[in-house]
Amino acid sequence: MNSTEEPEETSKPSGGDRTLVLAVCSAAIGGTFQYGYNISIINAPTSYIQSFINDTYMERWGISLEAPQVTLMWTLIVSAFSLGGLLGALLAGPLAVRFGRKNSLLLNNSFLFVGAVLVLACRVAKSFEMIIFARFLVGINSGVSMNVQPMYFGESAPKHLRGAVAFSSAVFTAFGIFLGQIVGLTELLGTEPLWPYLLAGNALPGLIQLLTLPWFPESPRYLLIDRGDREACVRALGRLRGGEAPVLEMEEMLQEQQQQQKSAALDSGNAASAKTPWTLFKDPDLRCQLRTVMAASSAMMLCGNDSIYFYAYYIFLAAGIPPEKIQYITIGTGASELTASILSNLLIERVGRRQLLVGGYSLMCFWTVVFTVALNLQMAYLSMACVFAYILSFGLGPAGVTGILPAEIFDQAARPAAYMVAGSCMWISLFLVGMLFPFFVTSLGDFCFLPFLAVCLVSALFLGLTLPETKGKTLAEITAEFDSKNGVKKERSGTQVEEPIGEDYQLGNAYSFTSLTQDPDWKSEVSYS
Known part of the structure; x- marks a missing residue:
């Protein structure tokens, strides 16, 4: 039996592969890519930002900062990213549970856009504090995406590709680092007049994600286990696999759902x-x-x-x-x-x-x-x-x-x-x-x-x-x-x-793709191309 079903698990239709790959790219370009980009771009404008800090302080108070004081302010700008990342990591769990994996990534872009506005306005406002706060917001964005994105990938990929798909988070992090280093060259944006645009450049990948990610399905496991929506889970899984939801994969998710419900009932008497x-x-x-x-x-x-x-x-x-x-x-x-x-x-x-x-x-x-x-x-x-x-x-x-x-x-x-x-x-x-x-x-x-x-x-x-x-x-x-x-x-x-699945779910009957395609709601949800 296993030998006859194994090819169905490993040979995927091209439509499913394409949907999964595009979903990964869309999520990652506004996710871990941002982490890598924002780590690397801060190195190029170091001297320009330090000069901006000193000039701003001189204009405000009539005295210049000593070198250790400038270094301290620069350290605050660098460290604000990490502190924001810590807050983002703490927010990632509640966001992923309440709004779902995909919607959390979309909402996460709001931190980027506010940070980009602050960086672009810091010179006009003559405020280096705006850079510190902008880096803090960018850190929140990175903290959320570094946690939610691997979760989304790990729950959406088939078992035999789970590691490769989840590892793509690291690929996009490295790509963000590499691209940030390139655009930070003095021949491009790593110059004194253009460094605010270098720091605000993270808004563009965020915009790309906002325009593309809504067209891809939510995590099937989240839909089934967290929301209890089996039909939506089957539809999402079918889109990601390029056809009908694989029977073995659905059974594995249902077993996990039942196990969680039993554990929760034993612990508190409530649903999972x-x-x-x-x-x-x-x-x-x-x-x-x-x-x-x-x-x-x-x-x-x-x-x-x-x-x-x-x-x-x-x-x-x-x-x-x-x-x-x-x-x-x-x-x-x-x-x-x-x-x-x-x-x-x-x-x-x-x-x-x-x-x-x-x-x-x-x-x-x-x-x-x-x-x-x-x-x-x-x-x-x-x-x-x-x-x-x-x-x-x-x-x-x-x-x-x-x-x-x-x-x-x-x-x-x-x-x-x-x-x-x-x-x-x-x-x-x-x-x-x-x-x-x-x-x-x-x-x-x-x-x-x-x-x-x-x-x-x-x-x-x-x-x-x-x-x-x-x-x-x-x-x-x-x-x-x-x-x-x-x-x-x-x-x-x-x-x-x-443990047997029980009669609540029979993939070949109540939730087969044949029956779902007759539902008008199904047609509207899978009409994305």
Whole structure:
């Protein structure tokens, strides 16, 4: 039976592939693309914004700021992005539950547009505080999209493509970094008169998303499990698969829905509802999964990869690269991560999540050692090559696999809260690295990357010991592996898979596509092309 049904799960009609790919592009161009773009563009106008801060203060108070005071204000602008990201991560869960995955991404663009207006008006208003607030709003946008977008992708993709589709978030992040570095060149928008347009350029991808994403379906799992709308789920799944909703996929979702309803009934006597971060921490059955996700999310930022984008100029200057060449070399860092993320996207369904994650951190350990030796020996171009290799290693695994984990190891009710916890860990870690890395450079000198070596080494060991492989597995199978690693013996996973669906849902009868196509509402909902 399995051998006859397997081709139906793996060979998809071109219409379904096209819809899924376009939905991914539409969601990502206004999602994780923005995170990458807004990380990289802040590096090019550093001196211009610092001059603007000093000139504005001089015009207001008649005195100029000292260099440390200007640096402090600049640090606030950089850090505001991380603080906004933390708030966005906390908002992502409630937004995803209340409005859905797709609508949350659409509403999220409002933060971008307000931020773009503030940046464009800061010169006229003679207010550098507007830049700080704009970066805070852009951070909120990135915090929401970094959590909701992988959730949307993981719930919309078929099981055999789940990792590749979810990993596309990392591809678009790298693409945003690369494009931000290009438009930040002095030949383009990285000049004194044009830097406000560089910072406000994130409004254009947001506008593209607003015009395109409404034409694509909501997450089928959200429609079924959160909203309880089976017909809408079948229609959305059919559009994403280019035909009828796959029977096995629908059965898996219905089993998860029934399991959640039973768990919720045992806990509170109510219907299934979304969990909060606090309930995740109190649930002993999810403690191992939560610990793994928190460690992976924190390590993703504490490994120091994004500090390279924040402080690329200082890193390459310390490595001995001529100042006039640094802006062009910096583009190579974005190109390295983009290349690695594309390669990893092709490998993830063959190699697996665990190997890419542990292997990426292991390679980063190696290149950190070589980089430290090269700095001490004043080997400028070897140092530069090590930075590229470090970013390539990060892009091969941690950059994309980390965002997939909450979608794969938590059920529908726990997933939004898990992303809230993971996102909070990620943004707090990014804030700490952004604030502390300049002090690492000052105090440690050529050994400034050794703290990152410790992070990468501990992460590789911890994740290698605690994270099971999730490639191509159902939630029940993944949960059973976590339980076995914990030494817990339960029958939950078996009952979840083998329990019959019941008479409430028969795909071949009440909810077949034949019956749905006779419904006038169905025609209106699938008429998008």
